[in-house]
Amino acid sequence: MDIIIILLDWIPYLFLGLLQTLGLVLASLAVGLIFGLPMALGQIYGNRLIKSVISVYVWFFRGLPVIVLLFLFFFGIFPSLNMSSVPPFVVAVVVLGLRGAAYQSQIFRGAIQSISEGQMTAARSLGMTRFQAIRHVILPQALRIALPGWSNEYPTVLTDTAICYAIGVQELLTRATYMVAQTYITMPIYLAIAGVYILLNYAGMKALNMLEKKTSIPGFGQGAL
Amino acid sequence: MDTFVFLTTILLPALFDGLIVTLELIATAAPFGLLAGIGVAVGRTYGSRWISLPLRGYVAFIKGCPLLLLLFILYFGLPSIGIRLSPFLASVIGFIFCNSAYNSEYIRGALLSVKEGQMIAAQALGMSRWQSIRYIILPQALRRAIPGMTNEFIYLIKYSSLAFMITAVELTGAGKLVATKYFLFNETFVVIAIVYLFLVTVTTVAANMLEKKFAVPT
Amino acid sequence: MGADKYILRVEDIHKAYGDREVLKGVSFNVRKGETKVFIGPSGTGKSTLLRCINQLTLPDQGRVFLNDEEVTNSGTRINYFRQKIGMVFQNFYLFDHLTAVRNVEVALLKVKKMDAAAAREKALEELRRVGMEDWADHYPAELSGGQAQRVSIARALAMDPDVILFDEPTSALDPELTREVLEVMKNLARQGMTMLVVTHEMGFALSVANEVLFMEHGKVVERGTPAQLLNDPAFTRTKNFIGKFRDYNEE
Numbered sequence A: 001m002d003i004i005i006i007l008l009d010w011i012p013y014l015f016l017g018l019l020q021t022l023g024l025v026l027a028s029l030a031v032g033l034i035f036g037l038p039m040a041l042g043q044i045y046g047n048r049l050i051k052s053v054i055s056v057y058v059w060f061f062r063g064l065p066v067i068v069l070l071f072l073f074f075f076g077i078f079p080s081l082n083m084s085s086v087p088p089f090v091v092a093v094v095v096l097g098l099r100g101a102a103y104q105s106q107i108f109r110g111a112i113q114s115i116s117e118g119q120m121t122a123a124r125s126l127g128m129t130r131f132q133a134i135r136h137v138i139l140p141q142a143l144r145i146a147l148p149g150w151s152n153e154y155p156t157v158l159t160d161t162a163i164c165y166a167i168g169v170q171e172l173l174t175r176a177t178y179m180v181a182q183t184y185i186t187m188p189i190y191l192a193i194a195g196v197y198i199l200l201n202y203a204g205m206k207a208l209n210m211l212e213k214k215t216s217i218p219g220f221g222q223g224a225l
Numbered sequence B: 001m002d003t004f005v006f007l008t009t010i011l012l013p014a015l016f017d018g019l020i021v022t023l024e025l026i027a028t029a030a031p032f033g034l035l036a037g038i039g040v041a042v043g044r045t046y047g048s049r050w051i052s053l054p055l056r057g058y059v060a061f062i063k064g065c066p067l068l069l070l071l072f073i074l075y076f077g078l079p080s081i082g083i084r085l086s087p088f089l090a091s092v093i094g095f096i097f098c099n100s101a102y103n104s105e106y107i108r109g110a111l112l113s114v115k116e117g118q119m120i121a122a123q124a125l126g127m128s129r130w131q132s133i134r135y136i137i138l139p140q141a142l143r144r145a146i147p148g149m150t151n152e153f154i155y156l157i158k159y160s161s162l163a164f165m166i167t168a169v170e171l172t173g174a175g176k177l178v179a180t181k182y183f184l185f186n187e188t189f190v191v192i193a194i195v196y197l198f199l200v201t202v203t204t205v206a207a208n209m210l211e212k213k214f215a216v217p218t
Numbered sequence C: 001m002g003a004d005k006y007i008l009r010v011e012d013i014h015k016a017y018g019d020r021e022v023l024k025g026v027s028f029n030v031r032k033g034e035t036k037v038f039i040g041p042s043g044t045g046k047s048t049l050l051r052c053i054n055q056l057t058l059p060d061q062g063r064v065f066l067n068d069e070e071v072t073n074s075g076t077r078i079n080y081f082r083q084k085i086g087m088v089f090q091n092f093y094l095f096d097h098l099t100a101v102r103n104v105e106v107a108l109l110k111v112k113k114m115d116a117a118a119a120r121e122k123a124l125e126e127l128r129r130v131g132m133e134d135w136a137d138h139y140p141a142e143l144s145g146g147q148a149q150r151v152s153i154a155r156a157l158a159m160d161p162d163v164i165l166f167d168e169p170t171s172a173l174d175p176e177l178t179r180e181v182l183e184v185m186k187n188l189a190r191q192g193m194t195m196l197v198v199t200h201e202m203g204f205a206l207s208v209a210n211e212v213l214f215m216e217h218g219k220v221v222e223r224g225t226p227a228q229l230l231n232d233p234a235f236t237r238t239k240n241f242i243g244k245f246r247d248y249n250e251e
Helices: A002-046 A047-064 A066-081 A086-112 A117-125 A130-151 A153-167 A172-183 A187-215 B003-046 B049-064 B065-080 B087-113 B116-124 B129-166 B170-182 B185-214 C045-051 C077-085 C100-110 C116-129 C145-158 C175-190 C203-209 C226-231 C238-251
Strands: C006-017 C020-031 C035-039 C061-066 C087-088 C163-167 C195-198 C211-216 C220-222
Touching: A002 A047, A002 A172, A002 C045, A002 C116, A002 C195, A047 A086, A047 B185, A066 A086, A066 A153, A066 B129, A066 B185, A086 A130, A086 A153, A086 A187, A117 A130, A117 C175, A130 A153, A130 A187, A130 B116, A130 B129, A130 C035, A130 C045, A130 C100, A153 A172, A153 A187, A153 B049, A153 B129, A172 A187, A187 B065, A187 C035, A187 C116, B003 B129, B003 B170, B003 B185, B049 B087, B049 C211, B065 B087, B087 B129, B116 B129, B116 C077, B129 B170, B129 B185, B129 C195, B170 B185, C006 C045, C006 C087, C006 C145, C020 C045, C020 C220, C035 C045, C035 C238, C045 C061, C045 C163, C045 C195, C045 C211, C061 C195, C077 C087, C077 C211, C087 C145, C100 C145, C116 C145, C145 C163, C175 C195, C203 C226, C211 C226, C220 C226, C220 C238
Parallel strands: C035 C195, C035 C211, C087 C163, C163 C195
Antiparallel strands: C006 C020, C006 C061, C211 C220
């Protein structure tokens, strides 16, 4: 019983960690989306230079462990740019976001390429510019096709946020570890935290599934990708 | 200190030792991750409810729990119930859990995609259910699961870096220790990045060759 | 000029893909309200010719004029010309994520910048014209091929084009559905729409066309009114081709 009372005391502390974790997830996914989508477009519609720059970017960020990227940015790049005072949380968002952009761009690229050439042809035949055709015809379809794959980014990013412990972001795992050190209670805390992650994972996937249902169109995109 | 001297006399030797540990981690975890993955997938697909349900829970737990937390549980948590693991062993076990759970998903998907007629045809030849799975279904399924499993192998290379968080000094850890001591972070992590990019790129090329080799004409 | 004014002039169009010459100099003029039908064996460049007119395919040589304005080499103004040159495709190419009515109105909203109410009204009007107003809120996947093609005709009509290009509009349809699409096209011809049609439907060609152009190996080899093609002994190749088609169709 003592354990439960102790744990209850710590709930507000852990809750702040939970908020940081959620903040990391949402901010990283958003950064990944904001950069990933234009990168996908660049890789398909861009010139040779743009295409190769993006390919190298994707290769780099997909080829490195999260922890190496975190160390590189937190101890290396940011201090070199005289930005040592940038909080770890921001560094983490930058790293997870830029890395997410690499993964997301490939999801979007696959989705865009799965759309038949005829859609662009028909749009252009009506007098749409290339940009209008992409904006009003290609993207609305591609985003729907990409959604299931994109949804899988959520659990990946969620579990990756725990690695931000390595640079001292005050997220859930960091706080749990501190709590373990203070209370000498280990297994119950770790297992409870694991439960929280699994719950977050489940809730997020449920929400994304609902979004998929809500944006689905009869007979469209089924079985694609 | 001269960067060249730092590189050649301090960093590279340290990283080499770390790289050996990284490769040992991967080489130990990968085979068990594959075997356990096959076991979990077969159990989930063909086992009774008493087998498939716990396995489903196992996969859900491993996929939902951050790998780093899993490593903490194995290394910092288990001693509280009297189980002490070395950092290396705790890491390997964590990687096997993780690798097997994800592999099992790919293999299960592949098992389900093998046409029903294959099982019927095998049993018509007098094979038992187990023999049919072992000699007819699995060989087909594993081939189809190769792209997913090679992907997981590449993840294993990258996530092996987390072993450092429970004090197993592998590639990333070795570099971090040197970088902290000499305060040369950019140089150190650029070299580490090159090593990982090399490992991942070589593995990707090898994986593509493997996929081609085992591709079944459709 | 005057009453003879051509709405569309096509001059000496050439197109090659690598070594393969698909179009070897095709020229013709179209008056307002005319229907010209292009027939001939597959692979003789008929579809490429249509695409060269609205520059979806860039010709290597030759020029196209719409109302005496040059369509070829027009830079970004091509988007203006494409509003005036409608196109209907063999595989419909309806926008798969939009309902029938939104397929028709999307270009009105985004290209012509019409306001929402006016665009919707216009879209419904065009759907009515092709007999599809009851299907306005259905998605492409919920339509039969014939229905989808009628919607795509409505989509082209909505832009108030000066001419519509039909690229084998019934080739992907079974005979039953072909009939409903041809019916719509006949009505359009009767209402004075200017149309260029690539088709294998000889009945349609002979009953609706003002002029039939028989193409072979990237060239127009014979051309004339349906009556000429059928009765004038000079038109041997066309007659031969039509005859083969008739035999084939009757089998």
